[in-house]
Amino acid sequence: MIDSYIPLIIMVSVGFLFGLSNIVLAQFLGPRKNKTKVKLEPYECGIEPTTSARERFSIKFYMTAMLFILFDIEIVFMYPWAIQFKELGMVGFIAMNLFMILLFAGFIYVIKKGALQWR
């Protein structure tokens, strides 16, 4: 079984090597000159940058990431259920419905609390 995964592992490394080699190649091909201080400043449409870009951000991004984790875990449980759906029959269907109702209750709570309100 592990043998069938070796081409996959190789392919992943091929992808990354491709990217890496291109960047290295471009280093040699491209010109290296004329690096003035102003040129290397962060681009802000001509205005001199004042503060660091890394500031604190809206909590909504964190909220989205947290909710994403939770819902992603719920979906992960659905994959093995879905491919065994025909074999599991009614019991599996009811079990998943129960699971989905609870998930949906959580979802409604999220919406009602306005956690996903991006305004």
Add this chain to the structure above:
Amino acid sequence: MEQWLVQSLVLGLKMFLIVNGLLIAAAYLVYFERKISAWIQNRIGPNRVGPLGLFQSFADVFKLYLKEDIIPTLANKGFHAIAPVISIGIAIAVYAVIPFGEYFYLGGEKVYLSIAPHINVGLLFILGMSSVGVYGLTLAGWSSNNKYSLLGGLRSSAQMISYELSMGLSLIGVLMISGSLDLMQIVQSQTGGQWNIFFQPLGFIIFLVSAFAETNRTPFDLPEAEPELVGGYHTEYSGMKFGLFFLAEYVNMVTACAMMVLLFFGGWDVPFLYETLGLEQGSVLRALVQFGVVVGKMIPFLFLFIQTRWSLPRFRYDQLMSLGWKVMLPLALANIAVTGIIMMIFQ
């Protein structure tokens, strides 16, 4: 030992073909994107390099190679360089499990039209890898230390993770019908015109919308919304590093189209085609026809991607997020429930 050598050679050749095929596909997608946008806007488009401008993209690639690589002083140099590598590496890596046909025999050796054919969890691998692809954009935005880049990177990651949910859920219906996570078996379960699109129309629409959002294409191209964010996450990128982001976007587009064809449109299946042509299982010709059918089915979707970009305006960010969470997610859940009920009744 002899067989081991042949297998590695075949594998190497397949990888070479896939990577180069993707490069050429991306090059011509860029060309057609420019041509089609020109036609839509009543312009001519590229027409100078080669006949009809057909070599324009290659000229662009050479230009990108010969450009100066600018790294801003405040950037984290290592991450700044790694971010495009992550993007393109992951975009290419998913092709390990995407089949373009079944197999053929070459001198007694069974050659599959995919790099790793017996992956039991192939679809999960694609989803997992594309979810890791978020880091390419996030890192690019963060490492540039530029306000526009950071905002673009952040937006893209929040957008991609949100639509990943509906994308994952939209595929559950397909999995219920096919009963496998192996893309080859999913296609085989649709043999004879029983394409999933007929049973999962809603699932397909949700998948289509999520695919647009995942590839950061208009109307979901908020990460690089030019009027507000300059260039988004790749504002501070130039030369080939920018080129790799660009390439990754087009490769991801091809991946999305390939997944639509394989999951919803029967892959290489065309009713009665192989019987009429008299192509037997395992012949080289049949494999070639299968490859042609898959690519042929992908073209309309690629056109749709391009056409949409030049016809629709961009969403506002709050609209985008509420579409993902408040419309797509419940719709996908409903789709699963309805699919389950119908399958229970007709079983």
Add this chain to the structure above:
Amino acid sequence: MSTTVILFSILAIAAIATGVSVIINKNPVASAMSLILHFFALAGLYLTLNAQFLAAIQILVYAGAIMVLVVFVVMLLNLGKESALTERFNPRTGIAVSMGVLLIAQLAIAFFGQPTGYNQLSDKAALNGTAESIGTVLFTEYLFPFEAISLLLLVAIVGSILLAKKQQKESV
């Protein structure tokens, strides 16, 4: 040596190396990226145990979902100067090191005391890790834990909203 053993050795070294780099890196983002690589190595290790579904989930959930939040947090909390992260000697460090040594000693005793060597998994065992068999077992034998998980996740959703909402009210 079989492919599994070779693969295991490579992945084990990779896992340890990335794990160490998570700890010793001064830059929190570099640590987070090492942790992602570590999860990939772990996924590979699951593969050597024929746990294909688990390997895919490891990438999908840990590397693709949980780490997104971690990266968000370390990127945007703006920890500032790296010197802020240097810590003075802490009695906890001593305790942790001695515990670690103890664990390694225990593992060494277990490993060298009864050298079982490497056993090829049987063909039947190889099928246990597929998504199909996990689906079957999860929805028959482990049905109750599965339903309990949905409650757990519901609590987590409510908890995360409560935490965030409280913060928001103060800031407004």
